[in-house]
Amino acid sequence: xxxxxxxxxxxxxxxxxxxxxxxxxxxxxxxxxxxxxxxxxxxxxxxxxxxxxxxxxxxxxxxxxxxxxxxxxxxxxxxxxxxxxxxxxxxxxxxxxxxxxxxxxxxxxxxxxxxxxxxxxxxxxxxxxxxxxxxxxxxxxxxxxxxxxxxxxxxxxxxxxxxxxxxxxxxxxxxxxx
Amino acid sequence: xxxxxxxxxxxxxxxxxxxxxxxxxxxxxxxxxxxxxxxxxxxxxxxxxxxxxxxxxxxxxxxxxxxxxxxxxxxxxxxxxxxxxxxxxxxxxxxxxxxxxxxxxxxxxxxxxxxxxxxxxxxxxxxxxxxxxxxxxxxxxxxxxxxxxxxxxxxxxxxxxxxxxxxxxxxxxxxxxx
DNA sequence: ACTAGATGCGTGCGCACGCACCGACCGACG
DNA sequence: CGTCGGTCGGTGCGTGCGCACGCATCTAGT
Numbered sequence: 001x002x003x004x005x006x007x008x009x010x011x012x013x014x015x016x017x018x019x020x021x022x023x024x025x026x027x028x029x030x031x032x033x034x035x036x037x038x039x040x041x042x043x044x045x046x047x048x049x050x051x052x053x054x055x056x057x058x059x060x061x062x063x064x065x066x067x068x069x070x071x072x073x074x075x076x077x078x079x080x081x082x083x084x085x086x087x088x089x090x091x092x093x094x095x096x097x098x099x100x101x102x103x104x105x106x107x108x109x110x111x112x113x114x115x116x117x118x119x120x121x122x123x124x125x126x127x128x129x130x131x132x133x134x135x136x137x138x139x140x141x142x143x144x145x146x147x148x149x150x151x152x153x154x155x156x157x158x159x160x161x162x163x164x165x166x167x168x169x170x171x172x173x174x175x176x177x178x
Numbered sequence: 179x180x181x182x183x184x185x186x187x188x189x190x191x192x193x194x195x196x197x198x199x200x201x202x203x204x205x206x207x208x209x210x211x212x213x214x215x216x217x218x219x220x221x222x223x224x225x226x227x228x229x230x231x232x233x234x235x236x237x238x239x240x241x242x243x244x245x246x247x248x249x250x251x252x253x254x255x256x257x258x259x260x261x262x263x264x265x266x267x268x269x270x271x272x273x274x275x276x277x278x279x280x281x282x283x284x285x286x287x288x289x290x291x292x293x294x295x296x297x298x299x300x301x302x303x304x305x306x307x308x309x310x311x312x313x314x315x316x317x318x319x320x321x322x323x324x325x326x327x328x329x330x331x332x333x334x335x336x337x338x339x340x341x342x343x344x345x346x347x348x349x350x351x352x353x354x355x356x
Numbered sequence: 357a358c359t360a361g362a363t364g365c366g367t368g369c370g371c372a373c374g375c376a377c378c379g380a381c382c383g384a385c386g
Numbered sequence: 387c388g389t390c391g392g393t394c395g396g397t398g399c400g401t402g403c404g405c406a407c408g409c410a411t412c413t414a415g416t
Contacts, residue, residue: 004291004292004295005295008308008311008312008315009298009299009303009311011311011312011315011318012303012306012311012312012314012315012318013298013302013303015314015315015317015318015319015322016198016302016314016318018244018318018322019318019319019321019322020194020198020318020321021244022244022321022322023321025244038401038402040402040403057364058364058365058366059363059364059365066196066199066200066203067403067404068403068404068405069364069365069366070365070366070367070403070404070405070406071402071403071404072365073365073366073367074366074367074402074403075402075403077366078402090364093363093364093411093412094364094410094411094412095363095364095365095409095410095411095412096364096365096411097364097365097366113182114182117182117183120187120191121187123321124191124194124321125187125190125191127320127321128190128317128320130186132317133186133187133189133190134186134189134190135313136190136193136194136317137186137189137190137193139193139306139310139314140189140190140193140194140196140197140198141193141197142305142306143197143198143201143301143302143305144193144196144197144200216371216372218372218373235394235395236394236395236396237393237394237395245373245374246373246374246375247394247395247396248373248374248375248376248395248396248397249372249373249374250395251395251396251397252372252373252396252397253372253373255396256372268394271381271382271393271394272380272381272382272394273380273381273382273393273394273395274381274393274394274395275394275395275396
């Protein structure tokens, strides 16, 4: 906090971590209490609800969210157990699997979404003018690499999350597969 | 995505969830690979490093982060096992416990912090002008309730996270302690 | 047609974390 | 001085998720 970051950087970065973390806690908590679903589950239901024929491939759901394929697989599994979606094999690709929204799933999602949207508006959107929201949207695009500030986005090869360790063994011991 | 949120709201809120989520994944991943610590561990080390006498109470560390006390207790436990901090009972309060930064902990943190800061600058801070960073900081304050847009921040009583369930049983069954 | 590699999905395992609870302890009050 | 409610930190248990891997399937090359 002293000479690592400047004051401005602390305010901007630390503020992002803190404020946004607290905001998400509030919102996820509300989602759980009111609708009994996690944010990941909500997102999957949302994609399905607006997908053609109310169905989507697991990998597409994964790509559209922040989850890995295996994580998405489990989310779908939970939703299946809850009766909100059903699995269906893909005819055009024997390996593939669709998640299909059920009637109960759609209904539950619409209820949940109403409350969720209301809270997001109250906790976040309502605090900014339209011009500011526009600006925020532009900021997110910049972070994502589009709308480059310096370098021209060198093409993302794949989605990789912590693969090879280069330095410093994990704190708890237990290296991958030794 | 259609009539739940307006386009602008999707861009602002969805952008926050997506862009910021991906940003955090990149940064946490880097922290793990290069320094072998999680973001929570990093934050605890940071607080300790800039604390007087390099020590802090567990509850203060918890209050300063997004973790609960129990979570903080485990983070400290991991750091102890790694040799980065030591525990010490509080003389002034028999219940209390201090986490104290060791020499190795300080050194490791400084190395980690250098790389971490560099990445945060590259991935986030460098994409904005100083004026924009200032503005972002102001936005975070607004989200946090200070600098109110409407209501005058009604005082948070405690830190509560998902206590009583009001609606919709958890998806997986298993209500709390029945 | 056969085989080698790639790809989609599911699963075993491990980790991080929250909640509920416990024992130790503090402070106030009778 | 004893008691009693509140607080501190730690622990048992459950959950969500990622990684490594397995199986089934697709695709291309021979």
